[in-house]
Amino acid sequence: MTERMMPMAKAINEGLRAAMTADPSVLLMGEDIGTLGGVFRVTEGLKAEFGENRVLDTPLAESGIVGTAIGLAMRGYRPVCEIQFDGFIFPGFDQITSQLAKLTYRHEGSQAFPVVIRVPYGGHIGAVEHHQESPEAYFAHTAGLRVVSPATPNDGYWMIQQAIASNDPVLFFEPKSRYWQKGEVADDGVPTPLHQSRVVRTGTQVTLVGHGAMVAQLLQAAEVAAGEGTSVEVIDLRSLSPIDFAPILASVQKTGHLVVAQEAPGNVSVGSEIAATIAERAFFSLEAPVLRVSGFDTPFPPAKLEGAYLPDVDRILEAVDRSLAY
Amino acid sequence: MSYTEATVQLLSPQGSLVESDATAPYLPLIAGLDESRLLDFHRQMVVIRRFDIEAGNLQRQGQLALWIPSLGQEAAQVGSGYAARSQDHIFPAYREHVVGRIRGLDPMRIIEMLRGLSHGGWVPEETGNFHLFTLVIGSQALHATGYAMGMRFDGVVGTGDPEVDAATLVYFGDGATSQGDVNEAFVFAASYQTPQVFFLQNNHWAISVPVERQSRTPLYLRPAGFGIPSVQIDGNDVLASYATTRAGLDAARAGEGPRFIEALTYRMGAHTTSDDPTKYREDEETRFWSERDPITRYEAYLRGKGVGDDFFREVAVEAEDLAADARRRTLALTDPPTSKVFAHVYTDAHPLVAEEAAWYSAFEAGYEEAGS
Ligand SMILES: Cc1ncc(C[n+]2csc(CCOP(=O)(O)OP(=O)(O)O)c2C)c(N)n1
Ligand SMILES: [Mg+2]
Numbered sequence: 001m002t003e004r005m006m007p008m009a010k011a012i013n014e015g016l017r018a019a020m021t022a023d024p025s026v027l028l029m030g031e032d033i034g035t036l037g038g039v040f041r042v043t044e045g046l047k048a049e050f051g052e053n054r055v056l057d058t059p060l061a062e063s064g065i066v067g068t069a070i071g072l073a074m075r076g077y078r079p080v081c082e083i084q085f086d087g088f089i090f091p092g093f094d095q096i097t098s099q100l101a102k103l104t105y106r107h108e109g110s111q112a113f114p115v116v117i118r119v120p121y122g123g124h125i126g127a128v129e130h131h132q133e134s135p136e137a138y139f140a141h142t143a144g145l146r147v148v149s150p151a152t153p154n155d156g157y158w159m160i161q162q163a164i165a166s167n168d169p170v171l172f173f174e175p176k177s178r179y180w181q182k183g184e185v186a187d188d189g190v191p192t193p194l195h196q197s198r199v200v201r202t203g204t205q206v207t208l209v210g211h212g213a214m215v216a217q218l219l220q221a222a223e224v225a226a227g228e229g230t231s232v233e234v235i236d237l238r239s240l241s242p243i244d245f246a247p248i249l250a251s252v253q254k255t256g257h258l259v260v261a262q263e264a265p266g267n268v269s270v271g272s273e274i275a276a277t278i279a280e281r282a283f284f285s286l287e288a289p290v291l292r293v294s295g296f297d298t299p300f301p302p303a304k305l306e307g308a309y310l311p312d313v314d315r316i317l318e319a320v321d322r323s324l325a326y
Numbered sequence: 327m328s329y330t331e332a333t334v335q336l337l338s339p340q341g342s343l344v345e346s347d348a349t350a351p352y353l354p355l356i357a358g359l360d361e362s363r364l365l366d367f368h369r370q371m372v373v374i375r376r377f378d379i380e381a382g383n384l385q386r387q388g389q390l391a392l393w394i395p396s397l398g399q400e401a402a403q404v405g406s407g408y409a410a411r412s413q414d415h416i417f418p419a420y421r422e423h424v425v426g427r428i429r430g431l432d433p434m435r436i437i438e439m440l441r442g443l444s445h446g447g448w449v450p451e452e453t454g455n456f457h458l459f460t461l462v463i464g465s466q467a468l469h470a471t472g473y474a475m476g477m478r479f480d481g482v483v484g485t486g487d488p489e490v491d492a493a494t495l496v497y498f499g500d501g502a503t504s505q506g507d508v509n510e511a512f513v514f515a516a517s518y519q520t521p522q523v524f525f526l527q528n529n530h531w532a533i534s535v536p537v538e539r540q541s542r543t544p545l546y547l548r549p550a551g552f553g554i555p556s557v558q559i560d561g562n563d564v565l566a567s568y569a570t571t572r573a574g575l576d577a578a579r580a581g582e583g584p585r586f587i588e589a590l591t592y593r594m595g596a597h598t599t600s601d602d603p604t605k606y607r608e609d610e611e612t613r614f615w616s617e618r619d620p621i622t623r624y625e626a627y628l629r630g631k632g633v634g635d636d637f638f639r640e641v642a643v644e645a646e647d648l649a650a651d652a653r654r655r656t657l658a659l660t661d662p663p664t665s666k667v668f669a670h671v672y673t674d675a676h677p678l679v680a681e682e683a684a685w686y687s688a689f690e691a692g693y694e695e696a697g698s
């Protein structure tokens with residue numbers, strides 16, 4: 001197996017290139033993704049390589065991007081749309097949730113809608129309003145969509161290709177605060193299936209679950225906890241719809257303690273779903289209620305306050321302590 | 327009423343051909359039609375009107391949850407529907423029953439949908455590329471535009487081969503022109519020069535809201551701002567509908583970019599069977615439009631050409647037959663199995679849906695056992 005070090009932005013770029021090379025029906029569409037290569041440069045160089053009919057600098061209209069991607073999918077294309085920032089997905093919300101998500105059902109399975117929607121998301125970048133949000137729960141709540149989020153460059157490289165290969169629509173949430181940290185990318189080998197969660201650190205006393213940028217924080221918290229004598233298991237969810245509960249259940253049966261962490265607000269969230277499901281399925285294994293660590297149920301605050309809003313290692317550890325104190 | 331100087335009309339309300347500078351480009355397209363096609367126009371209008379009335383009755387008798395009448399809009403729909411070639415793709419709103427029928431859709435599929443047995447579910451490849459109805463106002467405009475972008479990328483535009491060159495035809499209403507999606511579709515269509523005809527049926531009402539609330543400008547003038555050539559037509563004139571759509575699609579397929587047609591027509595019936603138009607509109611207006619009935623006018627034209635009673639009698643019988651058949655088949659419809667709730671939510675396997683389907687099936691079985 002050959003491995004190369006690269007940041008996630010580059011890994012996703014390479015994954016897109018691989019998918020476009022393998023399948024001429026894959027095309028990219030979005031705002032500023034062509035000549036500029038995207039505001040995060042995730043599509044850098046692809047227009048020069050594949051031409052303007054496969055990397056479309058579209059008009060500035062999210063509903064238009066998703067709606068025309070649906071038409072292109074009907075025509076046999078596999079469009080990959082970029083939403084420039086998390087907070088700008090909502091003008092396209094109707095086409096995503098009322099059309100894209102339901103069209104296979106409405107067609108009673110005769111047509112597939114293999115559209116990927118890439119969304120750079122999350123905080124920690126000190127940006128202005130609408131540029132740091134975590135709207136994944138809206139989409140995980142919607143039947144017909146698949147929702148995933150890579151936490152590492154390797155997952156960025158493979159998961160984007162798997163998302164494009166999926167015959168169902170996939171919301172692909174890219175943790176933008178993790179775009180630039182390097183990690184190993186395996187060019188070959190067998191990738192983890194798209195909708196599997198993964199134990200990324202083993203431990204025995206508490207289970208921590210999260211996705212996207214949160215996974216790095218959970219690993220840090222586990223490290224600190226280990227220094228204090230607490231053994232923590234960390235699970236990278238990777239897929240938010242469907243959620244792969246098996247590794248979480250297995251872990252909780254071992255630890256009896258579960259903390260779910262996310263940047264998104266906690267109310268009616270992915271973390272809430274995990275808490276409810278684990279309470280249903282592992283009630284007698286739990287030695288404490290499942291605890292959620294999340295962004296607050298407020299709008300994302302001005303950037304100078306994001307440190308107070310976003311869960312950090314201290315808030316994760318506080319929850320670990322609370323869980324163990326039950 | 328909202329006719330303007332610019333309104334293209336090939337057939338006067340009395341049923342004679344209008345020869346003028348405005349109609350000159352279109353009359354050859356009519357002259358080129360063979361007699362049997364001219365008769366088809368009439369046949370489809372009459373038959374669908376009868377079917378429509380039957381479906382409305384079936385709703386009143388509790389057989390359907392809803393019916394969406396197309397009464398009064400037959401000419402706009404039949405003319406434009408016949409203008410499309412077999413390789414074209416048609417994206418309807420929800421009132422274009424006869425366009426579907428022309429393309430090969432069994433209208434029973436619409437009855438099934440409005441009875442609550444499906445969300446459409448027909449296969450566009452099997453219905454002459456007539457796509458599913460879209461109930462979210464205006465959404466389909468973007469699908470048609472994206473589809474047409476794909477035709478362009480695939481090189482099936484402007485080759486000069488009439489069997490290859492293709493276009494999309496999308497239907498929407500006057501209310502829909504206010505939707506963002508329709509306007510975004512204009513932007514994308516103009517930008518990518520899609521092979522596409524936007525066909526607006528201005529039936530003057532969006533449920534209870536008159537078209538004046540949607541626009542202070544005649545709607546056919548709007549596309550100019552997007553860079554899309556447009557024409558306003560008398561939508562109760564089946565020949566104008568055919569010829570302008572034909573010309574628009576020909577231009578679109580030839581690679582000249584999108585075209586826009588505003589067909590002035592009138593929704594003679596209620597918005598749907600759930601609606602009560604007496605609450606918001608005057609008899610006088612309805613009278614104005616009933617004097618411009620699309621079928622009466624076209625029948626006068628055909629009779630002027632020497633078409634005799636036999637034909638009209640034959641069409642009347644065909645209409646009665648279709649209505650009787652629709653009634654018989656509606657009464658024979660059965661509910662789908664409950665497993666349909668869970669079918670085709672995803673294309674590939676999905677654990678959550680599979681789990682819920684299995685749970686519900688066991689739950690149902692438990693009740694059956696308890697009951698037996
Ligand atoms: C996005 C959306 N908003 C509201 C409705 C409810 N609704 C159904 S039909 C209709 C009026 C549509 O008017 P128009 O576009 O003129 O088409 P017509 O029904 O006259 O054919 C409305 C408001 C809807 N279906 N979709
Ligand atoms: Mg209307």
